[in-house]
Amino acid sequence: MSKPTYSDIARLAEVGPATVERVLNGRGGVRQETAEKVILAARKLDWPGRLPERHMGILRLEVILVRPDSSFFARLANAFRRIAASLDPAIQVHLTFMDEDCPDDIVRRIESPQLHRSGLVIAAPGNRRIREALQMAHGQGLPIVQVVTRNIDGAPFVGIDNLAAGRMAGRMVSRLNWAQGSVVALCHSQIYQVHRDRIAGFSDYMFSNPRPGLVFQEVLFGRDEDDTSAVQVAAALKTWPDLVAIYNCGGGNPGALQALERAGRDIFFVGHELNDLTGRALSRGTADVILDQLPEAQARRATDLLLHQIGLTSDPVDNPPIRFTTIMAETL
Template sequence: MTKPTYSGIATLAKVGTATVERVLNGRGGVRPQTAARVIAAARALDWPGRLPETHRGLLLVEVIIVGPKATFFRRLAAAFRRIGASLDSSVQVQVTFFDPADAISVADHIRRPARPRAALIIASTYDPQIRPALAEQLASGLPIVEIVTPVLDGADFVGIDNYAVGRSAGYMLSRMCQASGTILAVCHSGAYQVHRDRVRGFSDFLAEKGRPDLNFSYAIFGLDDPGVMRRRMEAALSQWPDVVGVYSVGGQIRRSSTRCRARKPMCSMLDTN
């Protein structure tokens, strides 16, 4: 009897020889249905090698970003897509954006994804509806990595100490300011724990070790909307004409710098985005 070959198995399974090689060597990157045909054909032709009992197919790693499509999150998504493009074809990285105001949809997607996932990476706000959904998936054995903001106890977290970032910002800005007066903070909103931690660290440092001639008591929420930021910055500058420093908590500095520089040429600005 003729020894079976990749070519013979490919003909019987109606696939290419490269597909046969991937399946028989367990390299992945082949749809489960196609892999099943290849294994069945190899078995029918008495392939002498060991046949894989199962075929893993594609490994889907989903990245869920709960946030606006602002600069930071767009850059984050682009970075993950670049990483995905560099991986083996058996691993697919899928980036999914969600509106932070729609926590119900986020929780539902975490529990019932459109496709089975091998792992989950998530950047999310701390929400009472999202957290239980993540906990259920973690308990089921799904590997979960949180980024930007830690939400769930027990999950791996990749990020920085944002409270320390805020304290460092307080230290630097208090030394940058060239005059006495008011300091403002600007950020997206109070929805993100990362921003709250930075503002808290900033405020704590200024209260504990800052200069007595600098006053910080107000944070502007720009909501990543240029119009909102402009109006709120103008209102703040009218209320506190002695502004001498602005701390941008999360990349809002471009939208506030022009107004501040025009009104206060000596205003110091610091961005920790």
């Protein structure tokens, strides 16, 4: 193919050839948004030249996450950082952690970013104002990819099949746990669809496949906080002396597992997120099954989807649910 001309790029970017010349030769005097359109058009037409230093980092992808104290989100953030280091220098990834308890701050960040952005990856709690802000930004043409939890329709969602994960946990509790007695589940709260789906899948399996002598009693809320989760598990052990199994569908594993170790009870435990702590718990027998949702794969898929939406890649990106892995002591 012949080298595209300034006029070819100008037609695709809907600007004048003079604007294309200024951008590709790094001479400035062009608005950020306009320069971005030119760069994207040049890439789509396989412009062979290198981008000038003036426009390095012109394509900014923003990643908004919550809970930096969570091992899952820490792994997810590290994965985005590694991916960012491998991208073309013209693409910069800006990673921001926001407080999940301050939805108004998240809304302001969605509506008024500190820098012009070409696309957004976001994990945020379910909140009416956050949904409205995302819907407005998406309607205005901002490419958006949702990770971990879904807030709006129309923008791609990357994550595991959480209903299936909950059902798998139910199957493990029902079929691998030898004891009879009470069962409880632990989750963050009601603000994340991901947890509601996991609890729905767990409940559905337990009630659709009853096992004599095994009773699913209640859902407890630990807010993915270690101290709160420890208190909830300790209280459950007192409330149900016949407690034989716990499914923790979110974070707070350190607190929950610590409470079980202090109690010295043989409780069948199914949790999420393989890390050093849960790996040791599996080895010691405090935990029995850990479901890992592969945040590294989620970060890679989210980045690929966003780059395709922006127009930096031409091949469509398949987006089936990320496959979670089921890990026990024998498979470590």
